[in-house]
Each structure stands twice: as C-alpha cells, then as structure tokens.
Amino acid sequence: MHKRKFTTLAFYSLALVLLLGLGLGLHQYYVYKVTREMHETTVDRNLSLMHMRADGYLERLALDAEFIAQSPILRMYLENPSAETLAGAQDALRTLALLRPSLDQLRYIDQQGMERIRVNHRGGPPQLATELQNKSDRDYVQRGLALTAGGGYFSAIDLNIEDGQIERPFRPMLRSVAKVMVNGSPAGMVVLNANADELEKRLRTVLPTAVAQPVVLNSSGGWIMGGGEKDWLFSAKPDAPDALLSTQEPALWEKIQASSSGQFEYRGECHYYAWYQFKRQQWQAPRWLVAQRSAGQACGHLTASAVKTWATQLVVMSTFTVPLLVLWLLSRWNARELRRGLRETNAQLELITSEADVALLMVDHQCRVCWINPESERLLGWKTDELVGANLHERTHMRNGEDLHSGSCPTLQALQTGQRYRNDRDRVLAKSGEILNVSMRVSPFGEGEARKAIVTIADVGDAVNREQRLTRLATTDPLTGALNRRSIMERLQDMVEHQKMPPCVLMGDIDFFKKVNDTYGHAAGDEVLKTFTNTIRQLLRKGDFLGRLGGEEFVVALENTELPNAQTMAERLRLAIANSQTPNDGGIPIAITASFGLALYSRDESVDAWLARADAALYRAKQSGRNRVEIA
Structure with missing residues (x-):
C-alpha cells in the first residue's frame, strides 16, 4: 500500500514537474522572443540613428565645400587674380570658419597642389595663414586633383600631420574636398579639415549608457572609436600587432566584410554592426564599420539568461508549495516591464521627431498625411488636425490647380516606384500662400497599399537668397x-x-x-x-x-x-x-x-x-x- 502510494505520489510529482517545466518553458520562450525582438529593434534603431547622425554631419561638410567651390567670389578671384579678388575669397573662407566652429582648416589648393588660401581655426578667431605649403604629395590632394566637374571626396579619418609629423596631442581629421571648375576647366580644389571629434560626439549622444557603447572602425579594420587604447593605433603605430582588427583576427574580419550588417563577438563582448558609407551624387567617401558594443555581454547572453531563468524558476516552483502564485506574479512583472519598455521606446521615438529641426511627415499610399511633427506645423503653417488626412501633393505642390514643379510629383512617384527621392532645391506652398525654397527627401517603405513614406522637408530659403544675392553682386x-x-x-x-x-x-x-x-x-x-x-x-x-x-x-x-x-x-x-x-x-x-x-x-x-x-x-x-x- 505504501509502495503504491509512493509510486502514485512519485508519478504525480513527476507529472507536475514535467507540466511545470513545459509551462515555464513556453512562458520563458515567449519572454525571450519578445525581449530579443525588442533588443533587435533597439539595436537597429541605434545603428540607424548613428548613420543618420553621420549623414547629417557629412552632408553639411559636403554642402559647405561645394558652396565655397562654386562661389562666384572664388570664381572672380580665379578668373581675375588681384589683391581685391583675393581678399574677397579669403573673407569667404573666414566667414565660413566663423559659422562652423568644428572646422580646423579651410583651404583653396590649386592644380599644382599648392595652397593659395588657408584659414586656420583653432581655439580663437579664424587666422589667415601667411606661410603656405605644397601639399601635392598628400593622398587627399592627389585624389582631389583627379576629381571631375561637380565631384567631391571625403578622405579617410586619420591623425593630422604637420611638417611630416603626427600632431600631438592627437587631432583626428576628416577632409571634405570639392572640385573647383572655372569656365569648364579644372582649377584646383577646396579642402575643409573638420575635427572628427565632432562626429564622435554626435555618435555618443545616440548611446549614452555604459552598457551600449558606439564603435567605429575604418575599412581596413583600424580602430577609430570604441577601441580604448587601440584607438588611432593604426595611424600612430601601424606596425603594432593589435593596430588592425583585420590582422589580429583575419577570419573574423573576413566574415564581417562579407555581410552589410550583423553581429560578432570580440574579447567576450558582442558587437552589432552595419557598414556605413555616405551617399551623394559624384562624391566619393570611405566605408566605415559602425557598431554598438554590449559591454560585458556575449552575443548569446539573451539565450543564456533565458535558460538560466527557466532552470531557476523550475527549481523554485518544484521546491516550494506556491509555484502557481510565483508564476502568476512573475508573469505580471514581466508583462509590466515589457509594456514599460515599449512605452519608453515610443517616447524616445516621439522625442526624436518632436525635437528634430526639420519637418517630418508620414503619408500613406494615396499621399494622404498620417502624422506630422511640430516643425512641420511651424514651417508649413497648418495645424496637425488641418493637415492629417489631406493630400500632401494637392496642399503643398499645387497652386491654383497648377503644379509648382515640372513633371510628375516626386512624392507620388516615390510612393508608386518605392524608390527614394531627394532634391536639395524644391519648392512647396505654405498655408499663407508663400512659396518656400526647401530641401526635400521622400523615403518610402512597405509594399502595395501598405506602402507609406517619410517626407523630410528642410527650409533652405536663407541659402537660396544668399546665392541670389552673391550672383547679383557678381553680374x-x-x-x-x-x-x-x-x-x-x-x-x-x-x-x-x-x-x-x-x-x-x-x-x-x-x-x-x-x-x-x-x-x-x-x-x-x-x-x-x-x-x-x-x-x-x-x-x-x-x-x-x-x-x-x-x-x-x-x-x-x-x-x-x-x-x-x-x-x-x-x-x-x-x-x-x-x-x-x-x-x-x-x-x-x-x-x-x-x-x-x-x-x-x-x-x-x-x-x-x-x-x-x-x-x-x-x-x-x-x-x-x-x-x-x-x-x-
């Protein structure tokens, strides 16, 4: 009898443990799946934000270099060299230096690689250099001379070299080079030396926590950011064994280069990466590996954490007499944490769009406005409830039944083709009836009737007026x-x-x-x-x-x-x-x-x-x- 009771008790105990294990396993798998999806979403968002920050930084450098290279004032100096026209060109570079504190040097270099104008900007007002140097042996100058009309080039980020020596303390530099043409003939280049520390600051604002840290490597595997003592070692001591990840871990580096995005584990820490390269018509730019490092966490830490949690819960539930209560409380806590995490993610996204200094709108496949940010209200003049549900093309691209631009509407075309649209000189109609000069980007996503698009509009009226004023003065x-x-x-x-x-x-x-x-x-x-x-x-x-x-x-x-x-x-x-x-x-x-x-x-x-x-x-x-x- 006792043996039979013991057998029955053992059977039911084993059945209870199996049922608890199965139930806990299913529950923990769900938690693990949601946690992993949230983690992947957060990582993708962070990498996208870092790419956007890099895009914004490089876009401004490219526009500044093109503005000076195409400036009527510089062209007047090149066509008619004189003390007066030279002074005008020098003043143009000094003015840009005052507007851009992150620019270290601004130069015009002629077709022979000789500096003709150089403005130094370090820790004080911009200074016009009197001792000009021949830079024809520098790689960025040789590549700049090879550019064609309308072309531009971003150099690799490296440490600044003066008189053949690496400057100390280290000054990481990124050079924006724009081709200068006069009457259809090459006339040199404009070179802007930008302090790369500004780019590093922008990327760090995306990942301010100690656990998630930004990492940047160049296309050769040299550490630019996030490598600690290995940062800039590829430039300062290129022969050091750990200067390049590609030489230290060749098999790993080959795997990283084979994919545009993914993850890899280095020294016990997981790195989530996405290759980045600035895209602009006729511009050449280096390729960087932009990554988020999970400090102290391996790539399988979510799985290991989930297994450990399941085993612990099973032991606890099997040992104590109130397993169902513990499970119920744990489920409520986990669900509450998940909801809070989702709310925080949504709040972060809402903060990003509300604080953006450009107008952001989302339209559906019929070009009807779904939502707008506060900058859209300020720029276009319509309130949210006036614009949401309205056709964006009819409101902003048509006046008295006529299109403001020739050809088909770029927003409608982007929604139809799924191709991204970009125009730095577009026009839109505000509620007041004023026609605004803007830069517009349309980024579609989704397929079929589910396709939508994010429309980014930036006011460039001041730049257009400035160009028109300079043209009038020059003609x-x-x-x-x-x-x-x-x-x-x-x-x-x-x-x-x-x-x-x-x-x-x-x-x-x-x-x-x-x-x-x-x-x-x-x-x-x-x-x-x-x-x-x-x-x-x-x-x-x-x-x-x-x-x-x-x-x-x-x-x-x-x-x-x-x-x-x-x-x-x-x-x-x-x-x-x-x-x-x-x-x-x-x-x-x-x-x-x-x-x-x-x-x-x-x-x-x-x-x-x-x-x-x-x-x-x-x-x-x-x-x-x-x-x-x-x-x-």
Missing part, C-alpha cells in the same frame, strides 16, 4: 544696376547663338561727361549715370538689356529687331536722354546728351568684332558733333 554694376562687362559678353554670346533674327547692339556714351564731373562733382556725375540708365531701361522691351562697360560707356542689346526698327529705337533713346534732367543740389538741374553707334550682327562674326563695329560708329557720332546716332 551687375553696383552703381547703376546695369549688367557688368562679363555679364554683357555672356548675354551677347548667348543672343547671337540662339536668336533666329540677327540682333542689334547700341554703343552709347554720355557727351562731355568729364565736364559734368569737373563742374558739378563726382557725386553729381554718379546721379547723372543713374538717370541715364533709368531713362533707357524704361524704354527697353522684354528681352532687351542694358549694360555698363565702364565710365560713361554703355551697351544696349536689341533682340529680334530689324535695322530700321533698331535705328528708330536708338533715336527714341537719344531724344529721351536729351529731354532728361538730373536734380542738382547746387541749383539748376543737369541736362545731358548722348551719342550712339548702332551695329547689326553679321553671321559668323565674333562678339568682340561686333562691338568693335558699334564702337567705331559711336566714334563717328562723336566726331560728327555728338548727340546723334551713327550706323555701322
């Missing part, structure tokens, strides 16, 4: 607002190449202008020049233009005009000038006359020869008594 005469000599020649060349009917050109000169200056002063002379240009400008047609060659000499170009009609226009201009008066603070208004030389363009004639014929006709008008029009 017009500052006193009269007429086109300057270089712009005149470009417009005339374009006119003779593209017009069906030969155009006409008038060379005009104010009669006895020196006498005006001698009698009334140069200030009055300037006012006479303004009156002259304003009088002519009022009579010109759309397509005609006025330019100032210098002094009191002007050019008027008449498009699609036969010679008799051009002569009539010339007489109208001459009479209008003769009837004009310039107010004079000294008393009687100043009256002037002008002489003109008219020339019809002859086929296969150069612009210089054309202007020379008009100038000769002007000379005859002067010799024939002035205040008249002569035809070449």
